[in-house]
Amino acid sequence: MKKILLAPSLLSADFSRLAEEIRDVEKAGCDLLHVDVMDGHFVPNLTIGPLVVKAIRKVTKMPLDVHLMIEEPVRFIAEFKKAGADWITIHVEAEKEVGKTLREIRNLGAKAGLSLRPKTPVQELYPFLDDLDLILVMSVEPGFAGQAFMPEAMEKVRLLRPLFSKLISVDGGVDPKTAPLALEAGADVLVAGSAIFGKKERGQAVAEFREIAKKFS
Numbered sequence: 001m002k003k004i005l006l007a008p009s010l011l012s013a014d015f016s017r018l019a020e021e022i023r024d025v026e027k028a029g030c031d032l033l034h035v036d037v038m039d040g041h042f043v044p045n046l047t048i049g050p051l052v053v054k055a056i057r058k059v060t061k062m063p064l065d066v067h068l069m070i071e072e073p074v075r076f077i078a079e080f081k082k083a084g085a086d087w088i089t090i091h092v093e094a095e096k097e098v099g100k101t102l103r104e105i106r107n108l109g110a111k112a113g114l115s116l117r118p119k120t121p122v123q124e125l126y127p128f129l130d131d132l133d134l135i136l137v138m139s140v141e142p143g144f145a146g147q148a149f150m151p152e153a154m155e156k157v158r159l160l161r162p163l164f165s166k167l168i169s170v171d172g173g174v175d176p177k178t179a180p181l182a183l184e185a186g187a188d189v190l191v192a193g194s195a196i197f198g199k200k201e202r203g204q205a206v207a208e209f210r211e212i213a214k215k216f217s
């Protein structure tokens with residue numbers, strides 16, 4: 001039986017109470033904590049860096065799924081690993097030496113992930129499948145939480161599924177209405193910002209996702 005993993009995206013949490021917020025979703029039964037790192041270049045937004053990752057590492061046992069939306073991520077992967085990142089995902093559009101960077105992530109002892117923008121053809125990932133533990137399919141333009149899910153991105157999941165036996169994650173606009181589209185296409189991980197951290201009752205939000213995931217497990 002396939003286990004569907006739920007990864008709340010920290011971007012929608014209350015940053016004045018991060019520790020409490022993280023404990024809340026952990027108690028609600030989430031599997032991973034998705035951490036969106038943005039540099040103001042690769043995407044038009046700025047978020048957090050290794051310092052905050054190091055701080056949140058202390059308050060949770062959930063693996064930290066760090067999504068680097070930054071140019072030339074190779075410059076920072078060692079720092080993020082040291083800060084406590086378990087999964088490090090880079091963007092195929094952001095790095096010249098994608099394969100080398102992915103191998104470096106693994107050599108550091110982290111799981112290597114690769115993501116792509118909605119407009120990037122899925123074939124750009126094909127040369128790197130052997131160097132990957134996770135593929136993160138973006139279903140919104142990276143940069144902000146709370147955008148509308150792009151169903152056409154699920155075609156990428158459908159194409160990747162027979163080629164890649166490890167984890168496929170869908171990120172952006174995932175909620176109880178759109179989750180079935182991602183799961184039908186073959187996704188294993190649902191990243192959700194607004195639909196988990198954005199809700200008051202996280203336990204209830206997670207239960208709703210679990211109910212949906214049951215049908216695809």
Ligand code: DX5
Pocket residue numbers: 009011012034036067140141142143144145146147171172173174191192193194195
């Ligand atoms: C967007 C980020 C997502 C985002 C998800 O650039 O990579 O992880 O925070 O938020 P929602 O679920 O609200 O689209």
Ligand code: ZN
Pocket residue numbers: 009034035036067171191
């Ligand atoms: Zn993300």
